Amino acid sequence: MSVPDDAITPEHLAALLAAVANLRSRQAFAALFAHFAPRVKTYMLRLGAPSAQAEDLAQETMLTVWRKAERFDPAMAGAATWVFTIARNLRIDALRRERPVASVDELADTPADGPGAETMLETAQAERSLRAALAGLPDEQAMLLRLSFFEDHAHGDISRKLGMPLGTVKSKLRRALTRLRAALEDRP
Amino acid sequence: MSDHHHPSEETLLAHASGGLDEAHRVVIATHLAGCPACRQSVRRAERLGGTMLAALPAAEMSKGALEAALARLDEPVPALPPPPPLPAGLPASLAAYRIGRWRRPAPGLGLITILPPTAQRAGLHLLRVAPGMAMPAHGHSGLELTAVLSGAFADDDGIFHAGDVSECTEDAHHTPIAHGAEPCICLTAVAGRLRFDHWLARLVQPLFGI
Numbered sequence: 001m002s003v004p005d006d007a008i009t010p011e012h013l014a015a016l017l018a019a020v021a022n023l024r025s026r027q028a029f030a031a032l033f034a035h036f037a038p039r040v041k042t043y044m045l046r047l048g049a050p051s052a053q054a055e056d057l058a059q060e061t062m063l064t065v066w067r068k069a070e071r072f073d074p075a076m077a078g079a080a081t082w083v084f085t086i087a088r089n090l091r092i093d094a095l096r097r098e099r100p101v102a103s104v105d106e107l108a109d110t111p112a113d114g115p116g117a118e119t120m121l122e123t124a125q126a127e128r129s130l131r132a133a134l135a136g137l138p139d140e141q142a143m144l145l146r147l148s149f150f151e152d153h154a155h156g157d158i159s160r161k162l163g164m165p166l167g168t169v170k171s172k173l174r175r176a177l178t179r180l181r182a183a184l185e186d187r188p
Numbered sequence: 189m190s191d192h193h194h195p196s197e198e199t200l201l202a203h204a205s206g207g208l209d210e211a212h213r214v215v216i217a218t219h220l221a222g223c224p225a226c227r228q229s230v231r232r233a234e235r236l237g238g239t240m241l242a243a244l245p246a247a248e249m250s251k252g253a254l255e256a257a258l259a260r261l262d263e264p265v266p267a268l269p270p271p272p273p274l275p276a277g278l279p280a281s282l283a284a285y286r287i288g289r290w291r292r293p294a295p296g297l298g299l300i301t302i303l304p305p306t307a308q309r310a311g312l313h314l315l316r317v318a319p320g321m322a323m324p325a326h327g328h329s330g331l332e333l334t335a336v337l338s339g340a341f342a343d344d345d346g347i348f349h350a351g352d353v354s355e356c357t358e359d360a361h362h363t364p365i366a367h368g369a370e371p372c373i374c375l376t377a378v379a380g381r382l383r384f385d386h387w388l389a390r391l392v393q394p395l396f397g398i
Contacts, residue, residue: 038249039245055253077238127239155207
């Protein structure tokens, strides 16, 4: 944890997850916690969770990472992507009107899709090139993506907030996705 | 293959971001279970979410947060009660819900409301429409997503078979008709008020909720 945070690469994070899955390494867990828990808390705060709940959900996310680490498939998703889906699902469960019988995570739409197209390194590289592609997006498209992931995020709400017609919000989002497509393609 | 109907890229993005209403999410999950191409799109969007998450500024965790997490690592995992048995023919995406009995709001029309709509939330309904019968012509004030479970229906956008999804945005207006020899059963999520045109259909409206 003396590693400066910016120095943590996608490859390093995936290796830490592998150490948690295979060796049940508490040290690797602590390093993952130091990186992800504060960011998951920011994610929850931005989506409107009160501070105490944001902290709880960040804790739950990291506990789920520990419990399910062996399900992490580095050929399917990078470490950050996997943690994101866990945090997203926990938030959805927390918002549910009725107590769920099963969590969103248990019902996740993840039938195995054949042999993983990528190695762990390739997946990590994809996250890296995506990071670069995101930085190159026009400001407005980047903002719309940020809003859809980290703010009120229903497209109708974004439209009302910005005073931008819903159709325009959607077409700009679609344009952003098209621009990112090259970086998002599983095979570059 | 190309005439299959899929959800829009924006809707798949909203699904991946966690921004869809529960009812809409269930309809999309129903489609995803049978559509590798859309699963791929969702995974791409999730990768976008992960990349953006990693770039978020770090919030301050409370003192002792890591120690508290470490102390809980060996806690037993809470077991969830098993879901109730799912009636035959229904998709796994409905496994978390109690499914009631068919009601018959009109001849040839069957309806099970799974999630009643509220002012804030979309409703989720199972609809069964007899062959050749038209769904009441309607418009809606919010997003409507419909997944065909069996049979088929036709509207201005074409013919929708099992596995297809029809996506109708705000202000859309359509008259779906059950297509083919068997009844069309679909799962539909509607945000906002359904506005039926016909006086008879308006009598049916209260059964859909608000």
